[in-house]
Amino acid sequence: MPIVTPLDRGTILTWLREKDPSRLQSLWQAADETRRSHVGDEVHLRGLVEISNYCRRQCAYCGIRAGNRGVVRYRMTQREIVDCARHAKSLGFGTVVLQAGEDMGLTGAWVSELLRAIKSETALAITLSLGERTSEELAAWKQAGADRYLLRFETSDPELFRKIHPSLSSTAVSDRMAQLRVLRTLGYEVGSGVMVGIPGQTWDSLAQDILTFQSLDLDMIGVGPYIPHPDTPLGVSSEDAGQEQVPSSEQVVYRVLALTRLMCPEANIPSTTALAAVNKKQGRQLGLMRGANVIMPNLTPDAYRISYAIYPDKACLNETMQVGPSAILQQLASWGRKVGQGHGGRRRKAQGVRE
Numbered sequence: 001m002p003i004v005t006p007l008d009r010g011t012i013l014t015w016l017r018e019k020d021p022s023r024l025q026s027l028w029q030a031a032d033e034t035r036r037s038h039v040g041d042e043v044h045l046r047g048l049v050e051i052s053n054y055c056r057r058q059c060a061y062c063g064i065r066a067g068n069r070g071v072v073r074y075r076m077t078q079r080e081i082v083d084c085a086r087h088a089k090s091l092g093f094g095t096v097v098l099q100a101g102e103d104m105g106l107t108g109a110w111v112s113e114l115l116r117a118i119k120s121e122t123a124l125a126i127t128l129s130l131g132e133r134t135s136e137e138l139a140a141w142k143q144a145g146a147d148r149y150l151l152r153f154e155t156s157d158p159e160l161f162r163k164i165h166p167s168l169s170s171t172a173v174s175d176r177m178a179q180l181r182v183l184r185t186l187g188y189e190v191g192s193g194v195m196v197g198i199p200g201q202t203w204d205s206l207a208q209d210i211l212t213f214q215s216l217d218l219d220m221i222g223v224g225p226y227i228p229h230p231d232t233p234l235g236v237s238s239e240d241a242g243q244e245q246v247p248s249s250e251q252v253v254y255r256v257l258a259l260t261r262l263m264c265p266e267a268n269i270p271s272t273t274a275l276a277a278v279n280k281k282q283g284r285q286l287g288l289m290r291g292a293n294v295i296m297p298n299l300t301p302d303a304y305r306i307s308y309a310i311y312p313d314k315a316c317l318n319e320t321m322q323v324g325p326s327a328i329l330q331q332l333a334s335w336g337r338k339v340g341q342g343h344g345g346r347r348r349k350a351q352g353v354r355e
């Protein structure tokens with residue numbers, strides 16, 4: 001039976017819970033065809049640089065949360081970061097992604113200066129993933145050369161969101177949806193996403209997450225399995241949503257990826273590092289075969305990388321994907337894909353129709 005899009009909530013729910021291998025095969029196929037016809041066979045490579053692991057937040061799932069005293073904190077220098085951007089460029093990547101904890105030591109002015117240096121030295125597209133920041137900072141960074149911003153809303157269930165994202169103070173309530181709207185207005189390409197299998201996450205809310213991707217008209221959508229970290233409150237909690245709890249399984253992530261591709265055909269969707277962490281042999285490839293069209297190889301210097309442990313055993317610590325230019329080329333070719341050229345920004349079928 002052909003899969004008719006857009007899918008309604010009931011159909012999404014049925015697919016999310018589907019276990020029959022032959023039916024799932026038809027879902028993978030539909031997602032792969034949609035991927036090919038909308039974004040093609042190119043796989044865009046984004047070099048990920050984890051520029052700081054200082055964080056002021058207490059996200060209940062994250063290994064680099066402020067409360068985790070066991071973390072050795074670091075903040076890279078501008079020179080070190082620009083060198084990583086040059087490395088990305090030398091590997092033929094079109095984009096560098098600067099990610100960090102929510103580190104107020106990365107001041108607005110410092111980040112602006114860094115962005116100008118990277119732009120003038122490499123001309124790469126720059127994606128930021130620095131958490132919740134003020135509209136003024138976001139505007140200044142856009143001016144200074146940032147092209148895209150990643151901020152996952154993590155779950156569309158407001159109660160669960162509040163539970164796992166303690167506020168900084170009684171007045172500073174975390175509002176990621178509001179920041180996503182600001183980013184859009186400022187002209188950023190906007191990325192968001194969720195973790196799959198957070199304790200307390202229900203099937204119904206996961207279906208709502210996918211509908212939310214579509215209603216936000218996201219340019220980039222990242223989805224990965226929740227991986228418990230033993231030094232976090234959520235990592236040791238035994239609470240969950242009972243019968244309705246979504247398991248944090250690789251299989252469910254593929255279903256979410258495929259459904260996301262069907263609902264958001266033009267989006268850039270990475271085959272995430274977390275997916276590669278739960279299936280080192282094949283996670284990355286299966287993600288690419290079931291809807292994804294982006295890979296984010298980790299270019300953080302080894303000495304820092306080990307301390308950016310948002311979850312245990314990140315695949316990038318012993319990177320399964322070799323990042324030499326010819327190795328990537330060969331690997332992608334063996335999967336029937338090719339390396340994306342240029343910045344690899346969102347392409348719209350009907351250019352100029354957005355408000």
Ligand code: SAH
Pocket residue numbers: 061062063099100101102129130131132150151152154194195224225226227228229274310311
């Ligand atoms: N401070 C930035 C970057 C956070 S790390 C921000 O808040 O946006 C990037 C993503 O890693 C998070 O958005 C979250 O979805 C994911 N992540 C964090 N802890 C995780 C865990 N234990 N398992 C799986 N993914 C996790």
